[in-house]
Amino acid sequence: MEIINRKQRMASIARKLRRESKTVGFVPTMGALHEGHITLVKEARQMSDIVIVSIFVNPTQFAPNEDFDRYPRDLTADAAMLAEYEVDYVFAPETSEIYVPGFSTYVYVDGLTETLEGASRPGHFRGVATVVTILFNTVRPDLAFFGSKDAQQVGVIKRLTRDLGFETEIVVVPTVREELGLAMSSRNAYLSEEERAKASIIYHALRDAKLAFKNGERNASTIAQIVEEKIASEPLARIDYVAVVSNDDLEPVEKIEDSEVLVAVAVRFGKVRLIDNVVLNRKQ
Ligand code: AMP
Numbered sequence: 001m002e003i004i005n006r007k008q009r010m011a012s013i014a015r016k017l018r019r020e021s022k023t024v025g026f027v028p029t030m031g032a033l034h035e036g037h038i039t040l041v042k043e044a045r046q047m048s049d050i051v052i053v054s055i056f057v058n059p060t061q062f063a064p065n066e067d068f069d070r071y072p073r074d075l076t077a078d079a080a081m082l083a084e085y086e087v088d089y090v091f092a093p094e095t096s097e098i099y100v101p102g103f104s105t106y107v108y109v110d111g112l113t114e115t116l117e118g119a120s121r122p123g124h125f126r127g128v129a130t131v132v133t134i135l136f137n138t139v140r141p142d143l144a145f146f147g148s149k150d151a152q153q154v155g156v157i158k159r160l161t162r163d164l165g166f167e168t169e170i171v172v173v174p175t176v177r178e179e180l181g182l183a184m185s186s187r188n189a190y191l192s193e194e195e196r197a198k199a200s201i202i203y204h205a206l207r208d209a210k211l212a213f214k215n216g217e218r219n220a221s222t223i224a225q226i227v228e229e230k231i232a233s234e235p236l237a238r239i240d241y242v243a244v245v246s247n248d249d250l251e252p253v254e255k256i257e258d259s260e261v262l263v264a265v266a267v268r269f270g271k272v273r274l275i276d277n278v279v280l281n282r283k284q
Helices: 007-019 035-047 075-084 116-120 124-139 148-163 186-190 193-198 201-214 220-232
Strands: 002-004 024-029 050-055 089-091 143-147 169-173 237-246 261-269 272-280
Touching (some): 002 007, 007 050, 007 089, 024 124, 035 169, 075 089, 116 124, 116 148, 148 261, 201 272, 220 261
Parallel strands (some): 002 089, 050 089, 143 169
Antiparallel strands (some): 237 261, 261 272
16 A cells, blocks of 8 residues: 555556556545445445545635644554555645645535535535545546435535546445444544434434334425434534435425435534434435
8 A cells, every 4th residue: 555645646646547447446535534434445445446545634625613623633543544455545645735836726516515514514515526626637536435424515526527527436335323323423533422422313313204204204394303303302412404305406395205305414512513314215
């Protein structure tokens, strides 16, 4: 496994791999790796000849009041973990490698980015879309792996891949959870032990939504209410949003019919903001 810091070197290796007709699988991350990331890596390992993982805490996707400075960083531990899973290259650039001096070009995905996380975190998806574009341009992967925990991010990346003509297939991997149901996240490290245990209420609420749907409930606002009431029953939880939207365009739905519906939530526990979701009517 080679750790690469320079964008030029990453690009030249990527060119060589293409010449050799190797299938390149790419897993973009912000590090502080956990089982969720590793599941993406394992999937990439199975589907590709060469696996490249990027570790880059992307400043442009954090708002000024967010946790960019205190976001957990441990490249040594991350690299040791990735070596175990037979990753070929780790791309871990400095900020100035990605955002060159005088940088002024951003990628903005219209429509999809205005709701949910986009509404709560202005500028977030502009940062995500911009960095993913730079990374895709450098690595030119055949396959790129993303987690469905960040459902809106998946929608944004699929759209930009199509619109900008990247020849990259986006592979979506199901959410990996802790034993009690909390979705794994690098930010879980900020939770106290008590908060971490109590935060599993989020998953229980989403499971209640699935159950209600299975039992015939088709009214989106009733589903949302079930989720809200369950989460609100936990005194440490503060709901940012509960949304029941189309899984295609993230527009609100009233009646749930045949198409896939995303039930997405953002909830604060203390200073930590957690997101999670389930899909109703999942088409295989
Ligand atoms: P991050 O390092 O948080 O930017 O995440 C990097 C990638 O890992 C993204 O595609 C995430 O959606 C994915 N990911 C994060 N947490 C999980 C999880 N619990 N299960 C599956 N994928 C995840």
